[in-house]
Amino acid sequence: MIIEGLSPALQQLIKEDAVGQLRKPQGLMATLGNEEGALKLDSTDQAALNDIVRKIAHVKKLAQPSGEEASNPAFLRALLGDVMMVGVAMGMTSEEPITHLVWFTELLQQAGLRPAEHLLVMTLPGSYLDRFAEAQQAPSLPLQLDGGTGTGGRMSAPTTRVFLLPAALSLTRLSEEPGQLRTVLYRAWDEYDLALATEQPADHPFVQLAAALSDASLDGACRLLLSMPEGWQVLVPWIEQLMEESLGKGNKGIVVFSEQPLNRQASVSETGATLHVQVATGTAASQEGNAFVLSQPSLASQEPRNRLAALVASFLGWQLSMALYGYLQHITFAGQPAVENYKARARVLRDQEDPLQVTREWAARASDTDPSSGIPYSLFAPEGVEIQASPASTFARILQRTVTASSGYLSLGYLDLTINGELPTHSISVLDTALRSVGNELLGLPVKLRQAPAAYHSTEQSEMDGPPFLVSLRVLARDHEASILGSYTDTFLRAQAVSTWQAMMEQGRPCFLLIIDGSIDDALEPLQRFFSDVVAHLRRP
Template sequence: MSTLGLSATGAALDAVDRHVPTLVEERFASRLAAEDPTLWGPAAEEESSKRLGWIDAVARSRPLLPQISELAETLRGEGVDRVVLAGMGGSSLAPEVIAGTAGKELTVLDSTDPDQVRAALTDLDRTVLVVSSKSGSTVETDSQRRIMAEAFTAAGIDAASRIVVVTDPGSPLEQTAVEAGYRAVFTADPTVGGRYSALTAFGLVPAGLAGVDVETLLDDAESVLDLLTEDDADNPGLQLGAALGGTLPLRDKLIVSDAASGIVGFGDWAEQLIAESTGKQGVGLVPVVVDDGAPETSSDAADLLQVVLAGDLDGVAAPAHGVVVSGSLGALLLVFEVATAVAGRLLGINPFDQPDVEAAKAAARELLDSPVVAEERGDEVEGIAVSGLPADADAGSLTDVLRSTLTQLPEDGYLTVQAYMDRHADADLEALRPVLAQASGRPVTFGWGPRFLHSTGQLHKGGRPNAVVLQLTADAAADLDVPERPFTLGRLIAAQASGDAAVLADHGLPVVRLHLTDRTAGIAALRAAADAL
């Protein structure tokens, strides 16, 4: 039996007291359980009528468990015990949290960085590839699948026997899998959007094949379902949703930290759920995932709300304004999904669409389809090419470049650092985040590209235009061809970065671009420049 605890303080508690009685009176929870598409207004009704299967995901996913277990046992019997997951956004973030929390190995391919993809092409004799794509046409996932299949073949392994697919029924990927005779095809519930799919085949298949007890995960979610679908003032889904989306004035920067919850990477999953669901029509909640004790956790800025994930409510000091939430992973996945749906209603937006995501994809496709042209990378400062600064900005040193970037921040704005690099080998870049937050006195988000395009990318384009973008790109050690495609991974990731930068600039956001020709030296120089602020 799972336990779920929540406490709210300050502005968050005021929001709970203000909105929960109305949500109870309107029967929001029971109507959500009945998959009522009218909860978010007439403009959202058509989309929400097709996207509410997640509230019943536990029951719908139970029949998958024997299939997952049987396949996992068969593969292990063949000596195949390493799972590589090719997926973007919700298709990879949820299983990564599930596997990481259970202490199981899962190699996630959520990048088009040639170095990161190449690093996954190891131990192929014991590897199975899970290809997860709801649409079945995700360019990153398709490229990863082609590269892995070619690597299997080159190693003398029947690629089809080592590829498992998770997709929506009728997708191009399902057709490809059937025609190629892939090892298994799991078709997911099409009434569940990608960011709400943690408790569906997208979360369960990769994690289950990696050895996670996914039945217990579903049990924990099921144990709180009645509580979350009850029209009651003690409903933690209503309370959390009211706290997130109902503060007055709106505290739209959610500082997400972890106080010994025992759950690995939950903030990154919650970030994509909340940001993509709420960031549109000029409003939105900005999740800022930080370590415990980061500068933002002690800030008294009026637009910040603390969201603390805890192992024990009693062991955490209550923030001045915020919520502390505790529970098992299965329970928390479901409560945050419910809370995001509640926040969407309070914000007056449709939490199930992503109207601005396609713009960056279209821009990237246009660049890929164009003749290869050497990109103008700007002036070199300490070995790093700099572009996008205002004409009168001081750029004598990298520290000056960073300072000039921060001075563009609005009083209620935030900096978003977007690194189109290898999130494992180049992980030292994340140390920039708290240093820039301390120097600017404003929240700083950090996203790995192109992964964030499938999560916070919607927020950057559809939310309030009060962000400053610091985009980091780099040359790879060596490029990787994408079999049967007219582009390499290096060209693809460059097009994704350039395309997104252009779209963000068109939305009026300042975009400063730094390109590292030498990753090791460039990262060291950036860290030194940030420390000097």
């Protein structure tokens, strides 16, 4: 049956009852989505731990720990006596939470506090983290309320304890009335309206969105430039992780960006395989060209419970769009197989005296010194890249060549800058401006500014195995802030930076590692100079 006025993708979703398949344990949708078996702290940089320690001390009106006081049992008891660390891992092989819990456990032991009373673990049965909890006799809760293991981390909201626990805690600040979370979830389920998606899919906004993305795609790949209502921009990183970690496989997928102005006069700028999505609180206007308006009136509410319900409904809606896009493009949206490569490499590097030793004899490198700060830095390129006179000229040359490598995929190009470690807040806007001047203005390409290691758990699957023809620049400072409490080194952070760079190159992706001889705080001037020189090289005829 052909329904007049509907796009090919929407026609297919209706004809094959794709939404209805979500409720069935067998069939193509079940196969593509089978995950069976499978203060926020998501950094292995000591600076992140220090920031949390300082915040706890400030709230308790304690002196900032330093010197002998940092190991004084009485001080540690005052600081940590009512603190609990919740370790979460939604993968069997996630190891970062264990490094944080080991650090915290040692502090508790110094303070004479019983670790089992200050630790809570939520993870998969039999995972690395589950084994750690058992060894420490720490309480462990299954992520799913039914004790199952079929929910991927990027889909942990709103149906697992990863979301439900903080949501419930936040509601206790509004009222002591019982049943608040249940009411919020019922309201969100009504707004999500799976019945409408099943019975009248052409009328459901998130089914329409999935079809629009599929219609805009090229060989299964699409760029999504997303504009959110005021106050909801924080949802973009979650949508980015959901789409890229789920769908970034076999050169297919959806790459998500915040909406950004692209220079349409740039020689490599293309509008194909791109969908500009505006999430609006009003009624959706008619859809034209490569633009789509997603109407979500509930996002306009300022009442806390209503906003939480709107958030839950958004989670469910975007997950529906993701699954339907995977269905249309035959992408297995369960699992993230590509990242296991870098995890295995990182384990080997952590056992070495210095995870950076592989770079010492690396032939494809270009070095320079920032004239203002006197800080040296080196760019390590994939083997076979023609090294120019400087890091900036080498990088500019590969940009010029890569973005024109295949006319069929120009619209899929983007530029990624990944900072390993905790970037000072004031530096983010400066680097974002520098990155946009290269990508948006000179090349007409969207850009990503990522912070690792968090980014490696959200979008690395897509960078390694999703839509191709990106160029990625990874930045690592040699020196890192020492931990002000306990023992925590930068070994894990260094190993992650090198292993992800190696894994990207093995996948044939143009990935560069820029190592700066100094701290991340000192890196801003060399990075500004680097991008300024890249711009100068790109502007040359």
